[in-house]
Amino acid sequence: MKISFRAAYKAVLVPALAGLVLAGAPGCSNSDKHADSANNSWTETTVTEGGYTYTTVPGDPMKTRIYTLANGLKVYLSVYKDAPRIQTYIAVKAGSRNDPATATGLAHYLEHMMFKGTSKIGADAWDKEKPLLDSIEALYEKYRGTKDAAERKAIYAQIDKVSGEAAKFAVANEYDKLASNLGAEGTNAFTTSDHTVYVNDIPSNTLSKWVEVESERFGELTPRLFHTELEAVYEEKNRSLDSDFWQEYELVFQRLMPVHPYGSQTTIGTIEHLKNPSITEIKKYFNTFYVPNNMAICLSGDLDPDATIKVIDQHFGKMKRKEIPAQNFPVEQPITAPKVDTLKGPQEENLMLGFRTGGKYSNDDFMLLLAGDLLSNGKAGILDLNLNQKQKLREGFVYLDRMNDYDVVLLGGKPRTGQSMDEVKNLLTAQLDSLKQGHFDDNLLTSVINNRKISAIRQTESNGRAMVFVEAFSSGQSLASVLSQNDRLSKITKQEVMDFAKKTFGNNYAVVYKKSGKNPNLQKVDKPAITPVAVNREKSSVFFKAITAKPSPSIEPAFLDFTKDIKVTKLPSGAKVIYKKNEENKLFSAYYLFETGSNNDKVLPLAAKYLKFLGTKKYTPEALQQEFYQLGSTFEVYPGRERTYVIISGIDENFDKTMDLFEGLLKDPQPNPDALANLIADEKSDRTDAKKNKDRIRAALTDYALYGAKNPTTNVLSNSELDGLKPETLISDLQSLLAYQHDVLYYGPRSEEALTATIKEKHITPASLKPVSIESPFKMQAFDKNEVLFTHFDMVQAEIVFLSKSVAWNREMLPAITMFNEYFGGNMGSIVFQELRESKALAYSTYATYRSADKKQNNYMLSYIGSQSDKFHQAVAGMQGLLNDVPQSEAAFSVTTKALNERLRSARTTKGDILLAYENAQKLGVDVDLAKEIFEQIQSKTLADVKSFADKYVKNQKTTMVVVADKDRVKMADLQKYGQVKVLSLSDVFGY
Numbered sequence: 001m002k003i004s005f006r007a008a009y010k011a012v013l014v015p016a017l018a019g020l021v022l023a024g025a026p027g028c029s030n031s032d033k034h035a036d037s038a039n040n041s042w043t044e045t046t047v048t049e050g051g052y053t054y055t056t057v058p059g060d061p062m063k064t065r066i067y068t069l070a071n072g073l074k075v076y077l078s079v080y081k082d083a084p085r086i087q088t089y090i091a092v093k094a095g096s097r098n099d100p101a102t103a104t105g106l107a108h109y110l111e112h113m114m115f116k117g118t119s120k121i122g123a124d125a126w127d128k129e130k131p132l133l134d135s136i137e138a139l140y141e142k143y144r145g146t147k148d149a150a151e152r153k154a155i156y157a158q159i160d161k162v163s164g165e166a167a168k169f170a171v172a173n174e175y176d177k178l179a180s181n182l183g184a185e186g187t188n189a190f191t192t193s194d195h196t197v198y199v200n201d202i203p204s205n206t207l208s209k210w211v212e213v214e215s216e217r218f219g220e221l222t223p224r225l226f227h228t229e230l231e232a233v234y235e236e237k238n239r240s241l242d243s244d245f246w247q248e249y250e251l252v253f254q255r256l257m258p259v260h261p262y263g264s265q266t267t268i269g270t271i272e273h274l275k276n277p278s279i280t281e282i283k284k285y286f287n288t289f290y291v292p293n294n295m296a297i298c299l300s301g302d303l304d305p306d307a308t309i310k311v312i313d314q315h316f317g318k319m320k321r322k323e324i325p326a327q328n329f330p331v332e333q334p335i336t337a338p339k340v341d342t343l344k345g346p347q348e349e350n351l352m353l354g355f356r357t358g359g360k361y362s363n364d365d366f367m368l369l370l371a372g373d374l375l376s377n378g379k380a381g382i383l384d385l386n387l388n389q390k391q392k393l394r395e396g397f398v399y400l401d402r403m404n405d406y407d408v409v410l411l412g413g414k415p416r417t418g419q420s421m422d423e424v425k426n427l428l429t430a431q432l433d434s435l436k437q438g439h440f441d442d443n444l445l446t447s448v449i450n451n452r453k454i455s456a457i458r459q460t461e462s463n464g465r466a467m468v469f470v471e472a473f474s475s476g477q478s479l480a481s482v483l484s485q486n487d488r489l490s491k492i493t494k495q496e497v498m499d500f501a502k503k504t505f506g507n508n509y510a511v512v513y514k515k516s517g518k519n520p521n522l523q524k525v526d527k528p529a530i531t532p533v534a535v536n537r538e539k540s541s542v543f544f545k546a547i548t549a550k551p552s553p554s555i556e557p558a559f560l561d562f563t564k565d566i567k568v569t570k571l572p573s574g575a576k577v578i579y580k581k582n583e584e585n586k587l588f589s590a591y592y593l594f595e596t597g598s599n600n601d602k603v604l605p606l607a608a609k610y611l612k613f614l615g616t617k618k619y620t621p622e623a624l625q626q627e628f629y630q631l632g633s634t635f636e637v638y639p640g641r642e643r644t645y646v647i648i649s650g651i652d653e654n655f656d657k658t659m660d661l662f663e664g665l666l667k668d669p670q671p672n673p674d675a676l677a678n679l680i681a682d683e684k685s686d687r688t689d690a691k692k693n694k695d696r697i698r699a700a701l702t703d704y705a706l707y708g709a710k711n712p713t714t715n716v717l718s719n720s721e722l723d724g725l726k727p728e729t730l731i732s733d734l735q736s737l738l739a740y741q742h743d744v745l746y747y748g749p750r751s752e753e754a755l756t757a758t759i760k761e762k763h764i765t766p767a768s769l770k771p772v773s774i775e776s777p778f779k780m781q782a783f784d785k786n787e788v789l790f791t792h793f794d795m796v797q798a799e800i801v802f803l804s805k806s807v808a809w810n811r812e813m814l815p816a817i818t819m820f821n822e823y824f825g826g827n828m829g830s831i832v833f834q835e836l837r838e839s840k841a842l843a844y845s846t847y848a849t850y851r852s853a854d855k856k857q858n859n860y861m862l863s864y865i866g867s868q869s870d871k872f873h874q875a876v877a878g879m880q881g882l883l884n885d886v887p888q889s890e891a892a893f894s895v896t897t898k899a900l901n902e903r904l905r906s907a908r909t910t911k912g913d914i915l916l917a918y919e920n921a922q923k924l925g926v927d928v929d930l931a932k933e934i935f936e937q938i939q940s941k942t943l944a945d946v947k948s949f950a951d952k953y954v955k956n957q958k959t960t961m962v963v964v965a966d967k968d969r970v971k972m973a974d975l976q977k978y979g980q981v982k983v984l985s986l987s988d989v990f991g992y
Contacts, residue, residue: 742769
């Protein structure tokens, strides 16, 4: 799916990472109040080489080359040979703030249309298609200007009819098929307020083909299949309307910036504008902003810079430069009094409070980066210690949204049981007062800078580093300015931060009290009448044939050899040390891995949470967190259902000290009865919140379908058991875990001998570890009848999951499973996506996958579609039809084969991931890299094999359908058509 909106990497992260400040990614700005970057050691130099001139920054760890073509196109190149792949981003310096006020959502919708091809990509008979597309454009303009409902309905019927005719001459999803053919992964895009970015991760041997495809794609806009894609955007809008968080987030922005597009408009657009789209306006936007001097190509990976810039210039150099019209965005007036709103919705109660400051790389921005980390860094910030560590509220967080013209800093949290929203607000603002008054350790400033430097190193450990270039380009900052960020932050004094806080954080805020209840203003975008269009799976354009016919240099696959890629040492206790040396930098990651989890120990999840609230005889809980942060180290305990991971990481020179701290905590934790009482109260509140979250309800209902009333979700302590817990019980549970057989995994720079010596000294275990031979208490249900499990939730969408049980895990099935999933439901070029989204416009998100379990469980088929409630029958029929009769297409299978080959040839498991790959293989009872078998065997697979697999394991299986929807929108009679209906209450689903 094309993920967009600020939600692409913000709305999802805030609740998931509550307590962290997500301000670490370098960014840039076009503000006229930028901090002076002239007086720092980072400077750019110019180099001429191979007939091209580029700039570079001495000392840049990414060794970036920045080219500017004659037409103004920026090209950022960084060589990183971790794998024969390249991360690609094409950035356009225009986002939703550039939308006309009369056509909001335009940038985002254009992003969707950029996947529809051109007069070459996706065109079967352009001479016949173009007149029809022109007619559709004219009809939409007429539709926009018509107010009479009957006339509008008649015009839309014409649009639908002509669109069906036009679709006959197009090849749906051909761009996605091209990307798959190149071996691309992560094909996607996102739109923010300031920019639109197009994403692919490609094998290095298909770079020249990718450049040719993208230069064609960005050379012109062809808005084909417009009305079906519009329906997908409607679905996306409805999803945002179903999200209380997103409603809250947008409302804060509206209050903070009532005249600037950041607040006065939304990226996805208003309902009114979505219902009255304009192809003409979208074309104007494309022609204005999608020009080379407003774009950047950002690449990192296994590439030759000299050859790469030549091929980019050969194709993108043909694009014509255009002047970008100046846009003078409104300037916001100072906020002189709090702006207070109350919002109701079915999800959990919380509070969000926001302040507005200057934009990226302004003086305010630099101060805010530092202030944000001082307030909350996940360990030792003012808010972390005063509120989260002391459990004064639930899940307090600080989040910085950096944009070109303005920054927004958000503080938020959930009330504890019996706590009022005003108490939450007062607690949050009190942390700002502490910042103003300098009530924090002087060492915290140094620790913040050191931890930011560690984060910067982590950022260079993958090709994701290319996102730094996107952020730099999108707001006009030099790379030197971006790289100098931490240096400049290190020069800021404590008094300067205090003065900034006093100036910035007053009564100039917006606050939203999000309360639980029925939203009286719940809206939805109604479903228009759409006739499914042809996808023409067997056809391909001349361009597609030409690109795919071009040979690419072959990449030889490389698979793991565990006898060579890792070192295994057995300790006297029986624990194994699994070692891989970090040859790249001085950071380490270490794991204790236990083959047991919450399925067999209901106390463990709470015990893991409890650990962070404990101190030792030497350190209070707060002091211990500060010690870890000062070392640049972290620790976490993650109890999964069948595995538990204890993870510590940081700078290797502090490995011994980190081990001392962590092992000391495990050995000598001091009971904290108050913390346990608060933790139990929070656990109960979280259970209430779970019943207000549609995603958690769907996941829990899926567990119910798979395993019955007693399942991993309901396998929790009862409230009475919670109330009976003692600190000693949780401490004993954690300490007893260390008595069981486990592996110690290490990826870092020290030698194997030095590591083993440290582990023997620091990792305290019994002389002999107990064996772990615990069977899962949950077995998959029989699935001997068609059944519907329904749970009511107040929302406009319907969440639908289809489940069917299959055979036990079988190593020999893995190649066929891999091939089937890629062909049927694995990506945007797959059968499921094409049929249900592209042809029928039934969903924004849909997928299907045959899941291979581990050796203890059965495989099963899982399919999902999230659709509007009024399309429920169509969505169910559409998915069932595909499951029971998988369409056969040689053309689609050819793309599948090519995609898998390119990806498996260029895939590499590296660094610490090798250790986890080894553990996963061990769990399956194998000692080899199964990817090698998959690669070798798919070479001989045919479409007949896919059909045979589908007929045997997917077709006409007894199915349990999981449905989460509003009972007033999806009726009982609707459900009874698909099997025996079982209506489950939220208490049934969660077990509490």
